[in-house]
Amino acid sequence: MKADVFDPRALREALGAFPTAVTVITASDPADRPVGFTANSFTSVSLDPPLLLVCLAKTARDYPAMTAAEHFAINILSEAQKDVSIKFARPLEDRFAAVDWARGPNGCPIFEQVAAWFECSMHDVIEAGDHVMMVGRVTAFESSGLNGLGYARGGYFTPGASSSAAGGEIGAVAVLERHGALLGDENLSLPSYSAGGGDPAKTLASQLERLGLSVHDWFSLLDL
Numbered sequence: 001m002k003a004d005v006f007d008p009r010a011l012r013e014a015l016g017a018f019p020t021a022v023t024v025i026t027a028s029d030p031a032d033r034p035v036g037f038t039a040n041s042f043t044s045v046s047l048d049p050p051l052l053l054v055c056l057a058k059t060a061r062d063y064p065a066m067t068a069a070e071h072f073a074i075n076i077l078s079e080a081q082k083d084v085s086i087k088f089a090r091p092l093e094d095r096f097a098a099v100d101w102a103r104g105p106n107g108c109p110i111f112e113q114v115a116a117w118f119e120c121s122m123h124d125v126i127e128a129g130d131h132v133m134m135v136g137r138v139t140a141f142e143s144s145g146l147n148g149l150g151y152a153r154g155g156y157f158t159p160g161a162s163s164s165a166a167g168g169e170i171g172a173v174a175v176l177e178r179h180g181a182l183l184g185d186e187n188l189s190l191p192s193y194s195a196g197g198g199d200p201a202k203t204l205a206s207q208l209e210r211l212g213l214s215v216h217d218w219f220s221l222l223d224l
């Protein structure tokens with residue numbers, strides 16, 4: 001089957017089954033103004049030499065500045081930076097005003113509180129359909145030890161929380177309210193439950209509902 005007969009939306013959804021990190025790629029334009037965009041199409045290419053790769057749509061607003069830059073940076077967002085991802089995925093005029101950042105050794109914007117960052121010199125720009133692949137050679141990097149932010153099937157997740165919950169005991173903490181007053185008893189507790197191989201959130205919600213508890217404000221994945 002030829003690729004041009006695929007339903008683009010169905011193909012995008014299928015590709016979204018692969019969990020990825022969430023990054024913001026940054027550089028400086030010819031006037032030394034910061035530019036950047038959210039991307040999850042990022043991967044390590046080589047350790048010797050140290051090469052990284054990120055894909056950029058040819059329709060992106062910052063396409064000319066990014067592909068002409070001598071250096072660019074990859075900011076791997078931490079689990080607390082969903083808002084940063086959303087801002088840099090939208091065509092806002094001054095997205096950098098909403099994040100704390102500083103210049104890296106080669107002048108690229110480096111964000112505070114990221115899981116890790118890499119500053120690269122432009123090694124190659126490779127044509128690839130409606131995108132280009134920007135290959136960078138790492139010139140500086142730092143890892144903070146924070147958990148990274150993940151993305152799959154149109155929603156965000158935190159790998160650290162997911163891995164610690166899967167197959168283990170899930171603990172729950174509840175706030176009970178009746179007629180505007182909070183109820184509580186230090187001797188009362190909600191049960192833990194082994195998630196096994198299923199979805200921890202759905203499994204725990206199902207168990208609580210079987211106990212006659214109404215589950216509200218259960219966490220959901222946030223769409224871009």
